[in-house]
Amino acid sequence: MKMKLSAHQEDLLLLKWPALWLVVALLAGAIWYGGSYRFGEENNRLLRVARANRMQAIAAVRQIEEEAGIVRDFCDRYRQLQDERVIGDEDRLELVESVGRIRARYSLYPMQLDIEQQATLPLGQAGGSGNPGESVVIRASRVVIGIPLLHEEDFVRLFDGLNTMKQGIIVTEECAIKRIGGDLDNRRPELRQNLNASCKLLWLTMSRETGVGAPGMGIIPPDPSPK
Numbered sequence: 001m002k003m004k005l006s007a008h009q010e011d012l013l014l015l016k017w018p019a020l021w022l023v024v025a026l027l028a029g030a031i032w033y034g035g036s037y038r039f040g041e042e043n044n045r046l047l048r049v050a051r052a053n054r055m056q057a058i059a060a061v062r063q064i065e066e067e068a069g070i071v072r073d074f075c076d077r078y079r080q081l082q083d084e085r086v087i088g089d090e091d092r093l094e095l096v097e098s099v100g101r102i103r104a105r106y107s108l109y110p111m112q113l114d115i116e117q118q119a120t121l122p123l124g125q126a127g128g129s130g131n132p133g134e135s136v137v138i139r140a141s142r143v144v145i146g147i148p149l150l151h152e153e154d155f156v157r158l159f160d161g162l163n164t165m166k167q168g169i170i171v172t173e174e175c176a177i178k179r180i181g182g183d184l185d186n187r188r189p190e191l192r193q194n195l196n197a198s199c200k201l202l203w204l205t206m207s208r209e210t211g212v213g214a215p216g217m218g219i220i221p222p223d224p225s226p227k
Helices: 007-083 092-105 151-164
Strands: 112-115 136-149 169-179 197-206
Touching: 092 112, 092 136, 092 151, 136 151, 136 169, 151 169, 151 197
Parallel strands: none
Antiparallel strands: 112 136, 136 197, 169 197
């Protein structure tokens, strides 16, 4: 027996499949949209991670370049100190010969040169535990120079020569100049010894520490003579 459908029911039957396809399409669109959104968020996260890694890599490269520059500066300074004979053992004979060359260059009077026993200058120790590596020791020898002078310019020439001499570091402790023959206000200076100069210097060199102490070496004391 056949049932006759009303016009309204026939319209609903005709719309069933299009409606079903519409629901399927909406579900597929929602799934696609959700998947693309998650995909985009993941891409953004990976992009942020990649940018952060890039910034870290750039910072690491800059730090390496800065440290390499510091190392180069220290190496250049170390080589300079070696060239100036600051690092290494002192050569007393070479110092005496260098002072002799200065005297000959400026036609100075013969001078008296006395080099005392080498000692170690005390250095402050860094606090904390651990092994900081090898220590650098500063060694010092007091050098006493006595020289007659024709005039004060001879004294300046002597120290100009000492400052340009590549024999470690020369530090002045004290100097004294005395005039010979009384006051020169009433007479002209003669071409002879008019002044006596006496200087006490510290001759400094550096070396790596190989032990607690070395035979015959102590801490250099202050000069006990009156100022």
